[in-house]
Each structure stands twice: as structure tokens, then as C-alpha cells.
Amino acid sequence: MCDTCGCQLHEHHQHDTKVVEVNKSLLEANQKQAHSNRHHIEKMGALAINMISSPGSGKTTLLERTIEALKDTVKIGVIEGDIETERDADRIRAKGIPAVQLTTGGACHLDAPMVHGGLHVLEHFAKGEGFDLIFIENVGNLVCPSTFDLGEHRRVILLSVPEGSDKPAKYPSTFRGADLVLITKMDLLPHFDFSVEEAEIETHTLKPDVPIIELSSTTGDGFEQWIDYLKEMLKK
Amino acid sequence: MHELSLAQSLLDQLVTLAREHQAEHVTRISVTIGPFSGIVRDSFEFGFNILKDAQPLTKDAVLVVETPDPVYTCLDCNKVSVIPFVQPGEATEMNLGGGYPKKCPWCCQNRLSPKGGTELILNQVEME
Ligand SMILES: Nc1nc2c(ncn2[C@@H]2O[C@H](COP(=O)(O)OP(=O)(O)OP(=O)(O)O)[C@@H](O)[C@H]2O)c(=O)[nH]1
Ligand SMILES: [Mg+2]
Ligand SMILES: [Zn+2]
Numbered sequence: 001m002c003d004t005c006g007c008q009l010h011e012h013h014q015h016d017t018k019v020v021e022v023n024k025s026l027l028e029a030n031q032k033q034a035h036s037n038r039h040h041i042e043k044m045g046a047l048a049i050n051m052i053s054s055p056g057s058g059k060t061t062l063l064e065r066t067i068e069a070l071k072d073t074v075k076i077g078v079i080e081g082d083i084e085t086e087r088d089a090d091r092i093r094a095k096g097i098p099a100v101q102l103t104t105g106g107a108c109h110l111d112a113p114m115v116h117g118g119l120h121v122l123e124h125f126a127k128g129e130g131f132d133l134i135f136i137e138n139v140g141n142l143v144c145p146s147t148f149d150l151g152e153h154r155r156v157i158l159l160s161v162p163e164g165s166d167k168p169a170k171y172p173s174t175f176r177g178a179d180l181v182l183i184t185k186m187d188l189l190p191h192f193d194f195s196v197e198e199a200e201i202e203t204h205t206l207k208p209d210v211p212i213i214e215l216s217s218t219t220g221d222g223f224e225q226w227i228d229y230l231k232e233m234l235k236k
Numbered sequence: 237m238h239e240l241s242l243a244q245s246l247l248d249q250l251v252t253l254a255r256e257h258q259a260e261h262v263t264r265i266s267v268t269i270g271p272f273s274g275i276v277r278d279s280f281e282f283g284f285n286i287l288k289d290a291q292p293l294t295k296d297a298v299l300v301v302e303t304p305d306p307v308y309t310c311l312d313c314n315k316v317s318v319i320p321f322v323q324p325g326e327a328t329e330m331n332l333g334g335g336y337p338k339k340c341p342w343c344c345q346n347r348l349s350p351k352g353g354t355e356l357i358l359n360q361v362e363m364e
Contacts, residue, residue, distance in 0.1 A: 016364050017263070017362055017363070017364045018257055018259060018362070018363050018364065019360060019361070019362050020253060020257060020360065020361045020362075020363070021359070021360055022249075022253070022358045022359060022360060022361055023357065023358070023359055023360075024357065024358055025355065025356060025357055025358075026242055026245060026246055026249070026267070026356045026357065026358055027242075027356055029245070107238075107241075108238060109238060143274065144238050144274075146274055147238065147273070147274055147275070172272070172350070173272055173273070173274035173354070174274075176272065176350060176354075204311075205311070205347050205348070205349060206349065206350065207349070208311055208349055
């Protein structure tokens with residue numbers, strides 16, 4: 001009997017087996033779309049930032065404060081990713097800035113095709129005026145978003161003081177992909193055993209040259225550095 | 237966390253490939269999961285083996301996963317080394333002891349920076 005197909009022929013006969021060398025990333029579809037998103041964003045005249053953190057690390061609050069600081073000089077657009085609700089987009093709209101809410105309906109991360117849809121809606125809001133800076137607030141999750149390029153120009157990871165300074169070591173793939181790490185809620189430092197030094201050492205072990213800024217959206221401490229980072233990025 | 241959706245996209249790709257090559261069954265596929273891809277091998281295999289049954293075309297497919305060992309650059313001496321990967325669930329004694337020996341074999345410092353390894357690649361597909 002032939003082991004391959006179980007047929008009753010005594011001699012092993014040749015199955016018509018084809019071996020196809022593929023050698024392609026399984027994420028190729030996302031990568032292609034991300035690539036075209038990047039072009040799309042540049043054609044809109046903008047650069048994009050993908051913001052990744054655990055739930056509640058202060059992404060939306062940071063955006064609110066950033067908009068207050070920049071809205072007179074920089075045309076900002078925001079794409080909000082959440083599993084459910086329009087709440088974050090409403091908070092941004094309350095600041096007079098166009099915001100698109102993407103609700104993933106359960107998915108734990110944004111991917112490039114979702115952001116593509118969001119860009120078209122954002123463009124519609126811009127009424128031909130274009131943007132300088134587009135923030136994409138990812139779904140609160142320190143694991144999955146790191147796998148998916150959205151077409152951003154910079155990836156910013158937020159780590160808030162209450163989460164603990166061991167997070168870079170525990171979520172290496174996320175911190176390894178960072179272009180900038182923000183340690184947020186610095187005003188809470190006296191109440192937690194967060195070690196800024198540990199967070200910095202662990203982060204730099206994963207990515208030696210990544211800049212780290214410590215700030216607080218509540219007190220505004222450290223904001224100057226963050227705003228300078230954005231202005232510097234927009235100059236290039 | 238998204239291993240299931242990645243397994244689904246792999247199966248979609250297999251269906252397309254099989255059609256292109258007019259094959260009736262996919263028998264074997266090999267995939268490389270990089271050590272820093274953030275993708276858990278067990279979950280990926282588990283997802284694949286459940287989802288493949290949905291179609292006659294893929295239900296006999298054997299998934300072979302390669303997980304290359306991670307490569308690190310030492311931030312102290314700049315040398316590159318390969319340090320065997322501990323799969324989640326494996327070698328728990330080592331993990332529990334907190335003695336995970338991630339030290340530069342050249343200079344014994346522990347400032348090792350991961351190099352590459354974020355890939356998730358479909359290498360080869362066998363079909364008939
Ligand atoms: N003390 C303090 N609290 C802050 C700071 N920034 C944000 N918060 C609070 O943290 C909570 C969560 O903030 P959000 O900005 O909604 O966090 P998020 O990351 O957008 O949350 P998700 O979108 O749900 O993942 C809110 O109660 C904020 O008021 C800060 O700098 N200091
Ligand atoms: Mg938010
Ligand atoms: Zn060394």
C-alpha cells in the first residue's frame with residue numbers, strides 16, 4: 001500500500017507533488033498597505049505618529065495637551081483606535097481638531113488597512129487643506145500593536161509611572177520598535193516605586209539609542225522636550 | 237494574541253497558491269517565526285490546526301515551524317552571539333530560578349541587544 005495516499009497499488013507510485021518556494025512574509029499584505037499609507041500621508045503633506053501603550057497610560061490626555069500647545073501653528077489630525085466607543089475621538093473633537101474613530105470591534109490592534117480607511121475620512125475633514133501632523137492612537141495594548149506597521153513615520157511608546165518600571169523588560173518587542181519612549185504621569189512618581197533608572201536601562205538594552213522623555217500631562221512638566229521633538233521632526 | 241488571525245491569513249494564502257498551481261491538497265508548509273516576532277509558536281500552531289480543517293484543500297497540511305535562535309549584540313564588547321531560545325513553557329526550572337543565563341559569552345556582561353529576528357515568513361509549500 002502506498003503510504004502517501006493509502007491506495008491499494010503495491011508499488012509506490014509517483015504523486016505529482018509540487019514544491020513552491022514562497023519566502024514571503026505572512027505580514028506582507030499589511031506591509032504593502034502600510035507602505036502605501038506612508039505615501040498617502042506624505043501626499044497629504046503630513047507625517048504620522050503611531051502611539052502605543054497599555055490601556056490608560058495617558059495617550060488621549062497627552063494628545064489633548066499637545067493639541068493645546070500646537071494647534072495654532074500645526075495642522076493636526078487624529079485617528080483613534082479603540083475596541084469600542086467614540087469617546088476618545090469626541091475628546092479630540094472637543095479641542096476643535098478633526099478626529100476619526102476606528103472601532104475594531106474586538107481586535108486588539110490597528111492594522112494598515114483600517115488606517116487606510118481612516119485616512120480617507122480624515123482627508124474628507126481636511127477639505128483640501130491637508131495636515132502637518134497625524135496622530136494615530138492605537139488600541140490600548142502593549143503586545144499586539146507592535147507587529148503591525150500602520151504607515152507611520154515615528155512610533156512612540158508610552159509607559160506610565162503606575163504600570164511599573166519593569167514593563168520594557170516584560171514587553172520587549174514593543175519597546176524594541178520604539179522611535180521614542182515617553183514616561184508619562186511623572187507627577188505620580190512620589191506615590192509609586194517606579195524606578196526611572198530601571199526603565200531607562202531596560203529600554204536602552206533593547207534599543208540602545210532610543211530617546212526617552214519624562215513628562216506629566218497634569219503638570220506640564222517635560223512637555224517642552226516633547227513639543228521640541230515634534231517640531232524637530234516636522235522640520236525635516 | 238493575534239496568532240489566530242495570522243494563522244487564518246496563512247490559510248488564505250495557501251488557498252490562493254493552491255489555485256494558482258492547480259493543486260488539490262496542500263501537504264506540507266514551512267514557516268519561520270523569528271524569536272523577536274512577538275508571535276507565540278504554540279498558539280500559532282494551535283490556531284492553524286483548528287482552522288485548516290475548514291477546507292478539504294488544507295485539512296491534511298502539516299505545518300513545520302522553524303524558530304531560529306535569537307542573535308544578540310553585546311553593548312559592552314560589540315560582539316555578536318547566538319543564545320538558544322527558551323520556548324514559553326519549556327525549561328521552566330531555568331526561568332523559575334531567575335537564572336536565565338542571558339549574558340554575553342565573550343565578556344559576561346548582560347547588556348545584550350536583540351538583533352533582527354522579527355520575521356514571520358512562509359518559506360515553502362508542498363502540494364499535490
Ligand atoms: N496623574 C496623572 N494622570 C494622568 C496623566 N495623564 C493621564 N492621566 C489620567 O489617566 C487616565 C487615563 O488617561 P487616558 O488619556 O484616557 O489614557 P489612554 O492611554 O488614552 O487610555 P485608552 O485609550 O483607554 O488606552 C485618565 O484618568 C487621565 O486623567 C498624568 O500625566 N498624570
Ligand atoms: Mg485613549
Ligand atoms: Zn560582551
